[in-house]
Amino acid sequence: MSFDDFHKATARALSEKVDEICAEFAVDETKLKELTEYFIESMEKGLQPLEAGQSEETFKGLPMIPSFVTGKPNGTEKGVLLAADLGGTNFRVCSVDLSGDHSFTLQQMKSKIPEELLEDETVTSHDLFSFLARRTVAFMKKYHPELLEEHAKETAKPLKMGFTFSYPIDQKSLGSGTLIRWTKGFRIKDTVGKDVVQLYQEQLNSVNLNMINVVAITNDTVGTFLSHCYSSGTADSLSSGEISEPVIGCIFGTGTNGCYMEEIQNITKLPEEVKTALLREGKTHMVINTEWGSFDNELKHLPTTKYDVEIDQKLSANPGFHLFEKRVSGMFLGELLRNILVDLHSMGLILNQYRTYANLPHRLRTPFELSSEVLSHIEIDDSTGLRETELSLLQSLRLPTTPSERVEIQKLVRAISRRSAYLAAVPIAAILIKTGALNKRYHGEVEIGCDGSVVEYYPGFRSMLRHALSLSPIGPEGERKVHLRIAKDGSGVGAALCALVA
Numbered sequence: 001m002s003f004d005d006f007h008k009a010t011a012r013a014l015s016e017k018v019d020e021i022c023a024e025f026a027v028d029e030t031k032l033k034e035l036t037e038y039f040i041e042s043m044e045k046g047l048q049p050l051e052a053g054q055s056e057e058t059f060k061g062l063p064m065i066p067s068f069v070t071g072k073p074n075g076t077e078k079g080v081l082l083a084a085d086l087g088g089t090n091f092r093v094c095s096v097d098l099s100g101d102h103s104f105t106l107q108q109m110k111s112k113i114p115e116e117l118l119e120d121e122t123v124t125s126h127d128l129f130s131f132l133a134r135r136t137v138a139f140m141k142k143y144h145p146e147l148l149e150e151h152a153k154e155t156a157k158p159l160k161m162g163f164t165f166s167y168p169i170d171q172k173s174l175g176s177g178t179l180i181r182w183t184k185g186f187r188i189k190d191t192v193g194k195d196v197v198q199l200y201q202e203q204l205n206s207v208n209l210n211m212i213n214v215v216a217i218t219n220d221t222v223g224t225f226l227s228h229c230y231s232s233g234t235a236d237s238l239s240s241g242e243i244s245e246p247v248i249g250c251i252f253g254t255g256t257n258g259c260y261m262e263e264i265q266n267i268t269k270l271p272e273e274v275k276t277a278l279l280r281e282g283k284t285h286m287v288i289n290t291e292w293g294s295f296d297n298e299l300k301h302l303p304t305t306k307y308d309v310e311i312d313q314k315l316s317a318n319p320g321f322h323l324f325e326k327r328v329s330g331m332f333l334g335e336l337l338r339n340i341l342v343d344l345h346s347m348g349l350i351l352n353q354y355r356t357y358a359n360l361p362h363r364l365r366t367p368f369e370l371s372s373e374v375l376s377h378i379e380i381d382d383s384t385g386l387r388e389t390e391l392s393l394l395q396s397l398r399l400p401t402t403p404s405e406r407v408e409i410q411k412l413v414r415a416i417s418r419r420s421a422y423l424a425a426v427p428i429a430a431i432l433i434k435t436g437a438l439n440k441r442y443h444g445e446v447e448i449g450c451d452g453s454v455v456e457y458y459p460g461f462r463s464m465l466r467h468a469l470s471l472s473p474i475g476p477e478g479e480r481k482v483h484l485r486i487a488k489d490g491s492g493v494g495a496a497l498c499a500l501v502a
């Protein structure tokens with residue numbers, strides 16, 4: 001065989017293998033229906049008390065965590081509040097001034113979480129929470145020296161803070177929460193089982209910020225929902241004739257999660273005395289943090305490729321958990337592509353200038369090095385010879401590629417993102433069906449408040465999600481009633497709103 005023929009044969013073999021992999025990533029109408037039905041079943045189970053012998057730590061179903069938030073803001077709330085937000089990549093401290101007319105002003109300081117807090121196995125809770133307290137001091141000094149001064153006086157009132165903590169916690173009240181398990185990077189063992197509000201407050205006290213009272217803990221998803229409720233229904237949207245109702249808050253960023261309002265009657269896992277007390281106060285609904293990243297941890301219905309198994313079992317901090325998240329969220333999209341490329345290389349189909357695995361560029365061998373942002377550039381590259389893809393891969397991974405390899409890489413990227421967006425439609429369709437939201441009121445139009453870089457910036461993510469909604473059991477008619485809204489600064493404002501009602 002000539003050199004040229006050999007190359008053509010390899011390119012053909014690569015293309016065939018890639019098509020085979022892409023087919024494994026496909027999610028069709030039947031699968032969407034099956035997944036949506038199973039999601040509804042999982043929600044119903046998750047609202048019930050744990051069975052004998054089960055614990056929050058080992059429970060494999062949908063966590064469906066009661067948030068103790070029992071009302072939706074309507075945009076008339078007022079006041080200055082503080083908020084802190086610990087996500088998977090950043091820690092933010094903000095002050096929020098709610099003006100009472102659906103608008104607010106926000107000041108914030110964002111700090112990247114240092115690598116060693118995420119990776120070092122010897123890190124303790126003290127290390128993490130003292131970092132958070134030090135960043136809080138930095139924020140107060142920079143943006144609110146007047147409040148610090150004020151608080152030197154004895155007459156000063158404490159400042160309320162809401163803490164957005166985007167990891168599964170067990171809550172018994174709005175003001176405390178025990179960590180169930182870390183997800184998205186952290187591995188700090190001694191935090192599990194502890195009240196993270198208390199850990200944060202102790203460190204704030206020890207840096208002389210005891211005038212800050214952490215009064216509410218919430219989840220980024222619940223925060224997104226509340227903030228969306230506060231901003232929604234402005235004069236602008238009403239004059240455009242919209243009468244849609246906020247029903248879901250969701251995140252598609254480093255991780256993925258969602259929340260909605262459930263009838264308190266249906267939350268049978270709430271202790272009877274709590275339920276009766278709430279109902280006596282006239283509360284009828286509570287926001288449920290579904291923790292949908294954990295949907296189908298038993299892998300009864302989720303589409304699963306060998307790459308999903310590899311990432312979950314060998315490369316993630318929490319094997320066997322958050323399996324939905326590992327197929328959908330920003331943290332895993334690039335890692336899926338990286339694993340596929342390494343596998344195709346091991347079959348001799350791609351990157352053949354590197355003889356062995358050990359010869360591959362270091363970055364291609366490093367787990368979680370390839371960010372979904374790179375995939376977002378490849379997704380829409382229509383330049384000649386996919387030059388932008390070439391540059392993106394060179395820049396991010398120091399990886400040179402041939403034009404025909406790039407065509408195959410783009411196919412893979414599109415298959416990975418499409419599966420992510422299609423799966424993202426499943427919980428949304430399921431919640432709309434379970435709550436009957438599309439049949440309520442006259443038109444049944446609903447708003448979904450979304451936050452996170454993937455839903456905000458990944459090209460085509462929202463339209464793919466919508467397409468999947470139209471294929472799902474809510475059908476094209478249901479899909480048309482859904483308004484996806486980006487909830488900006490959701491978690492900060494949401495936490496402030498939580499602190500306000502605490």
Ligand SMILES: Nc1ncnc2c1ncn2[C@@H]1O[C@H](COP(=O)(O)OP(=O)(O)O)[C@@H](O)[C@H]1O
Nearest residue numbers: 087088089253254330331372373376452453457
């Ligand atoms: N332009 C982009 N396109 C696609 N994904 C992005 C983009 N920018 C950031 N991301 C991904 O989004 C995730 C970060 O999500 P983000 O919502 O910004 O933060 P977090 O979820 O940690 O609060 C990362 O996985 C990152 O790779």
